[in-house]
Ligand SMILES: [Fe+2]
């Protein structure tokens with residue numbers, strides 16, 4: 001028993017030393033059970049967000065206003081599918097099966113970003129999502145490129161490159177609408193009004209109420225807190241709204257020269273928790289649609305499995 005304990009202590013000390021020197025932890029390395037569990041939760045939640053996030057935008061592919069807009073939006077939505085796949089693969093390296101992750105998503109046990117439980121009511125929403133939602137995602141994800149878990153950090157490097165294209169395509173839609181007719185500008189303003197606050201919620205609860213932040217920072221999974229990232233997002237996005245000639249729906253928003261930051265109003269955290277608990281406008285729809293798509297795809301998975309088995313059998317016979 002004594003040997004066992006001291007070997008765990010030794011492994012823990014080695015792990016701590018690697019974290020301290022900013023080395024990556026790889027799938028075959030020893031890691032504390034809680035570190036593994038935190039990463040599985042975070043990476044699978046991230047993967048689910050990429051995949052469910054295809055739904056609100058997919059809703060507008062058939063109604064994109066031009067062939068160019070349609071091609072760009074399709075490319076963007078396909079990127080999100082790819083992000084989901086990289087991330088499911090990263091979570092699998094921690095010993096979690098893809099089937100289990102999908103089952104947890106569909107049962108409601110696993111969460112995804114609440115922002116995707118809001119509906120896309122007009123074409124301007126596609127602009128607002130790219131500009132604000134992908135913009136907020138980048139802010140979160142840039143720090144994850146330096147995450148201590150190797151497969152996650154490497155996946156994020158590639159994902160971030162694509163996210164910056166998503167952000168730009170959204171901003172370009174907003175710019176076109178903001179410089180268009182009165183009706184188009186009103187559409188852009190309405191989209192900003194509806195997406196602003198949910199975008200601020202994307203960074204998660206305030207630091208004072210975030211159960212996981214402190215431990216995740218110590219493990220170097222996260223590098224910045226929810227509130228720090230939220231502040232950066234407001235600082236970066238407010239001048240962009242000014243450039244568009246649109247008004248951010250926050251009467252308390254103002255520049256604080258002394259602090260070098262924008263001050264902003266209180267997020268409606270009751271709304272946030274309601275949506276997290278499954279009571280947002282689209283929660284049930286999103287899961288229903290996911291279950292249907294997954295069931296419709298059964299034959300593809302079966303065919304791929306049969307093909308893999310036949311190839312393996314042929315390789316063995318040769
Ligand atoms: Fe993405």
Ligand SMILES: [Fe+2]
Pocket residue numbers: 080134137162163166
């Ligand atoms: Fe994206």
